[in-house]
Amino acid sequence: METLKVPVGISNRHIHLSQEHIEALFGVGYSLTKMNDLSQPGRYAYEETVTLIGPKGTIPGVRILGSARKASQVELTRTDTHKIGINPPVRDSGNIAGSPGIDIEGPKGLVRLNQGVIIATRHLHMSSEDAWKYSFKDGEYLCAIVPGPRGGILEKIRVRVNPNYTLDLHVDTDEANAYGLVNGQQLDVYSTNDQFQAAR
Amino acid sequence: METLKVPVGISNRHIHLSQEHIEALFGVGYSLTKMNDLSQPGRYAYEETVTLIGPKGTIPGVRILGSARKASQVELTRTDTHKIGINPPVRDSGNIAGSPGIDIEGPKGLVRLNQGVIIATRHLHMSSEDAWKYSFKDGEYLCAIVPGPRGGILEKIRVRVNPNYTLDLHVDTDEANAYGLVNGQQLDVYSTNDQFQAAR
Numbered sequence: 001m002e003t004l005k006v007p008v009g010i011s012n013r014h015i016h017l018s019q020e021h022i023e024a025l026f027g028v029g030y031s032l033t034k035m036n037d038l039s040q041p042g043r044y045a046y047e048e049t050v051t052l053i054g055p056k057g058t059i060p061g062v063r064i065l066g067s068a069r070k071a072s073q074v075e076l077t078r079t080d081t082h083k084i085g086i087n088p089p090v091r092d093s094g095n096i097a098g099s100p101g102i103d104i105e106g107p108k109g110l111v112r113l114n115q116g117v118i119i120a121t122r123h124l125h126m127s128s129e130d131a132w133k134y135s136f137k138d139g140e141y142l143c144a145i146v147p148g149p150r151g152g153i154l155e156k157i158r159v160r161v162n163p164n165y166t167l168d169l170h171v172d173t174d175e176a177n178a179y180g181l182v183n184g185q186q187l188d189v190y191s192t193n194d195q196f197q198a199a200r
Numbered sequence: 201m202e203t204l205k206v207p208v209g210i211s212n213r214h215i216h217l218s219q220e221h222i223e224a225l226f227g228v229g230y231s232l233t234k235m236n237d238l239s240q241p242g243r244y245a246y247e248e249t250v251t252l253i254g255p256k257g258t259i260p261g262v263r264i265l266g267s268a269r270k271a272s273q274v275e276l277t278r279t280d281t282h283k284i285g286i287n288p289p290v291r292d293s294g295n296i297a298g299s300p301g302i303d304i305e306g307p308k309g310l311v312r313l314n315q316g317v318i319i320a321t322r323h324l325h326m327s328s329e330d331a332w333k334y335s336f337k338d339g340e341y342l343c344a345i346v347p348g349p350r351g352g353i354l355e356k357i358r359v360r361v362n363p364n365y366t367l368d369l370h371v372d373t374d375e376a377n378a379y380g381l382v383n384g385q386q387l388d389v390y391s392t393n394d395q396f397q398a399a400r
Contacts, residue, residue, distance in 0.1 A: 155351050156350065174374060
């Protein structure tokens with residue numbers, strides 16, 4: 001099997017907002033200001049941030065990422081959720097049913113989200129061409145080998161295939177800090193855990 | 201090979217102080233107040249805390265752990281070190297040569313540590329009896345299997361053998377948060393990476 005090397009992209013806590021919530025937080029008719037492009041085409045960071053208010057604490061300066069979503073979604077790390085006192089599940093982006101809510105504060109208003117806070121499953125964005133070339137399927141899990149003094153094997157990496165995706169392994173800051181990963185670092189990924197199954 | 205199950209113990213940031221530094225921070229002749237025992241015999245948490253002052257930020261309420269050391273040592277997570285602007289290496293406890301320093305503030309004084317800040321290597325405390333029974337050697341590396349949605353394999357776990365040690369796998373809060381570990385959780389550990397070497 002040919003080995004695929006993928007670059008690491010580290011995601012900090014962030015929020016995706018619905019158009020309705022953008023207007024509730026920033027004012028009717030407000031349009032967010034694009035700050036920079038992200039690794040995936042059509043996705044970008046906005047200049048605006050919000051404050052998250054949990055039962056035990058607040059997190060100011062939480063970056064809004066776009067484009068706009070049908071339902072608002074907050075992606076935090078476990079470190080964040082301990083700090084503000086909520087206990088969200090590890091989930092794929094978009095799968096928010098039954099997840100905890102949170103209060104969101106913007107300059108013009110407050111939104112009480114009834115659900116939508118998750119800790120994101122680590123995932124690999126991959127083009128259809130790469131998926132075909134390396135025999136990966138959308139939705140399957142990969143594992144990656146992490147070298148170094150905090151090394152190990154990152155399992156349960158969800159593959160996300162789309163014709164427009166750019167190869168990028170998204171982990172959050174907790175994972176980056178624990179495994180000693182830096183942005184752009186190249187890791188070997190494997191399609192199956194065949195070589196590790198004996199240990200399960 | 202018989203599998204050994206070990207309980208996870210999660211270490212938060214903490215500091216070990218020399219007697220000289222205890223007195224510089226808390227006053228001449230000061231004696232710290234024991235708060236509770238830790239998992240290893242003769243080790244305990246004190247009621248007193250200090251503030252760490254780095255180039256980019258401070259961390260208040262850092263717990264002092266005992267007993268007293270010959271040289272003061274600060275054990276932080278990568279999340280902490282990003283916050284206060286220093287870049288310590290991942291090291292075994294006690295191996296502080298060439299590590300960065302930090303300013304420590306107590307109620308009666310300030311200590312400028314020239315070196316002593318590390319991110320601790322994850323390690324497994326083990327009694328001599330267990331080491332003999334399971335054929336582990338002091339100083340060798342183990343790996344552990346982590347189940348769950350943030351699962352994977354924790355490699356580079358340093359074994360520390362002592363007649364008085366109690367079995368305990370020490371990871372820091374970054375590792376616990378990234379791998380989804382909780383205190384007391386039992387993990388399978390393996391003496392060698394034989395079954396994973398094919399991937400290296």
